[in-house]
Amino acid sequence: RQSENLYEQIELLQTLTRMKGLDFNTGFGGPAEEVTVEDLVNEVYEKASLIPQMGGSPLWAVVRHAAGLLNKIDIGLSDAVTDILVRQKQISVGRAYSETSLISRPLPRADIMEKICTLCREDIRDRVLTQEILIYLGLLIKSEPDLFKGLLTLRVGYLILLLTSELAAELGVTQAEAYEQLMHLSPFEIKVRLRQVLAGYEGMNQKLRQQELLHVQQKEQEIEWVVELADDQSEPPATGSWLRKRQLDGALNRVPEGFYPRVWQLLKHCKGLVVGDKLERRNRLDSELLLAEMTSGERNFALQVEHLLNKIDAPEYRQINIEALLELAAIAERNPGLKIEEYIVLDILIGHAVRQAWLENHPEQVDRYDEFKAIAWSSFYQMSPYRVAGYIVKAFRFLTEFGPVSAKTAYTS
Structure with missing residues (x-):
């Protein structure tokens, strides 16, 4: 109650919103007046927006945070989407793991917002940033259509990732x-940076690709790239499809015996793991910290890993993450001296595996993969765990290969 810090206030209000809802009476008005959580969020929103009147700049991170909690929708959102669609483009919002992320026809702004809320990153500010990006794309495609040549699908989540990667390179910090820092930029600064991203799209793709590389201390030929095969991975499941089995197992958060100790052992071979949204700093398992504070069989460690897995909304993708961790653990066990200098980001690894799997069977689509990305993911979910493990290995090898990036097939997950 004593905090004057708007950043602290909005964090506390988000917790209160999650626990009690916006309509909850906080009691700040006493018995005579009802003061809800929504009232307090609106107050923080106004204070953060009006700071220029006191000689400062708006606290844009707080403004976006409050706007996200209040489910604010930009009045021009539907028009911006329509402006993009009528120019023969389609839009993908969120992290693009399914066809539901695509917008290929005009929609009311409430329907667009529903997609954004469902599919965007867990950081609630991402809902607001996504709207901003869509508004600016709508403006830019009208004023500078040449910026969009060669782009059929405008993937908002990926554009945010490119903005983030460029900022990371400038500041010498991690993507998270x-x-x-991106959240602290003004809308005008984001629009300027978005234009720069579109103008230098191919070059920024390459820069992002370089940021995704994993550096290992061993020579490549010294590493044994094993694919683990469990007894139940070769025959079709009783559920009829591997997708259905993954949905069921993922919903139950079912993991094989010894899973958590194997993940703990895997941490000995890398700086850490990022499970789930790679831009969320709280999704990291830091090897140095966890290995020092916890043992392999400690319940708190298992709960921490389980918590990150549970934050993944789609049960089938949650299960793919488990399969990826098992395969990485198998490689680490077979190669005791393996040392990876960076965090292993499962989103990146799995994204590369999906692309590898699709293009191996559809090489003619290498230059148009974005058009088939949703189908590629659907196909990947239908594969047996053994085949998935094989593509996880191929993606891992790709990310840890030696030599200049230009000598490889450059792509992004």
């Missing part, structure tokens, strides 16, 4: 830290 750069994402936080």
Whole structure:
């Protein structure tokens, strides 16, 4: 109650919103007046927006945070989407793991917002930033259509990732830290940076690709790239499809015996793991910290890993993350001296695996993969765990290969 810090206030109000809802009476008005959580969020929103009147700049991170909690929708959102669609483009919002992320026809702004809320990153500010990006894309495609040549699908989540990666390179920080800095930028600064991203799209793709590389201390030929095969991975499941089995197992958060100790052992071979949204700093398992504070069989460690897995909304994708961790653990067990200098980001690894799997069977689509990305993910979910593990290995090898990036097939997950 004593905090005057708007950043602290909005964090506390988000917790209160999650626990009690916006309509909850906080009691701040005493018995005579009802003061809801929504009232307090609105107050913080106004204070953060009106700081220029006191000689400062708006606290844009707080403004976006409050706007996200209040489910604010930009009045021009539907028009911006329509402006993009009528120019023969389609839009993808969120992290693009399914066809539901695509917008290929005009929609009311409430329907667009529903997609954004469902599919965007767990950071609630991402809902607001996504709207901003869509508004600016609508403006830019009208004023500078040449910026969009060669782009059929405008992937908002990926554009945010490119903005973040560029900022990370400028500031010399991690992508998660750069994402936080991005939230502090003014709308005008974001629009300017978005234009720069569109103008230098191919070059920024390459820069992002370089940021995704994993550096290992061993020579490539010294690493044994094993694919683990469990007894139940070769035959079709009783559920009829691997997708259905993954949905069921993921919903139950079912993991094989010894899973958590194997993840703990895997941490000995890398700086850490990022499970779930790679731009969320709280999704990191830091090897140095966890190995020092916890043992392999400690319940708190298992709960921490389980918590990150539970934050993944789609049960089938949650299960793919578990399969990826098992395969990484198998490689680490077979290669005791393996040392990876960076965090292993499962989103990146799995994204590369999906692309590898699709293009191996559809090589003619290499230059148009974005058009088939949703289908590629659907196909990947239908594969047996053994085949998935094989593509996880291929993606891992790709990310840890030696030599200049230009010598490889450059792509992004």
